[in-house]
Amino acid sequence: MKTSKSSFILGTFTFAFCLPSAVSLETVTIPEKLKSAMVKVSVSTTSCSVTCGLGFKVEEMCEIGSDGERRHCTFRRSDCLTSWICGLLHFTVRVGKPFELSCLTSEMIGVGSQAFIYTWRLARGIITTNDMLFKSIKTPSYVIKLSPAKESDAGTYRCDVQLMKTFKLVKRIYFGLRVIPTDLIELNFYKSLTLEQKLAEYKKEGNGGNGTSFLSQWQQDSWQRRASFVFLVGIGSGVTAGILVGAVVFFLLKARRKNEVREG
Structure with a gap:
């Protein structure tokens, strides 16, 4: 008896599903309570706050009725894990x-x-x-x-x-x-920059006051470098000229002595 009853129920369900769609639409009615039911679903969400490890995302939760309108929307923070x-x-x-x-x-x-x-x-x-x-x-x-x-x-x-x-x-x-070790390498990157590089770095960061002070320092050091260069060039030119003059005088005196020896 149990087996025959189960077979009868299964056959009834099979027959119901095999009915044409028109017959199903005519016979199925939506209860009034179901028409007024509200469903709370997530309508939008942000991406995970981190690319790895446990992060969070913000979801917008809204109540949606049979008319498809959103009502009483709230934001909810939930955990997310993209990759561990x-x-x-x-x-x-x-x-x-x-x-x-x-x-x-x-x-x-x-x-x-x-x-x-x-x-x-x-x-x-x-x-x-x-x-x-x-x-x-x-x-x-x-x-x-x-x-x-x-x-x-x-x-x-x-x-x-x-x-x-x-x-x-x-x-x-x-x-x-x-x-x-502390004496192995200098890790202060800023300290290793030249004045020109420091000035360019401050211009990028928009530090006008500090950039002006570095500009004046750079101009002063540039003037000192130019003055030192001129001084060294002057000394080098003077030494070179002295050597040339000495060489000329030496050869003249040597030629004069040879002439005196020949005349004597």
């Missing part, structure tokens, strides 16, 4: 200088740093993304502070960020860190 791999960042720091490595962005900190689990690993002394070369280091925080930085701190740091609730991996980032 963030690649490798390079840093160079001098020995003795404080330095920090942070694997959270401002968007993730806004969610709450306690909502994540952080796992740090280190490949000491090399810059690499080969996960086989990393060893675990104990630090529960999302930031590693080097105060001060030592040459032994150089290497590649890897940070994995997981959600506390689901243990889902939402970010992996590598930090390639070079630590160099």
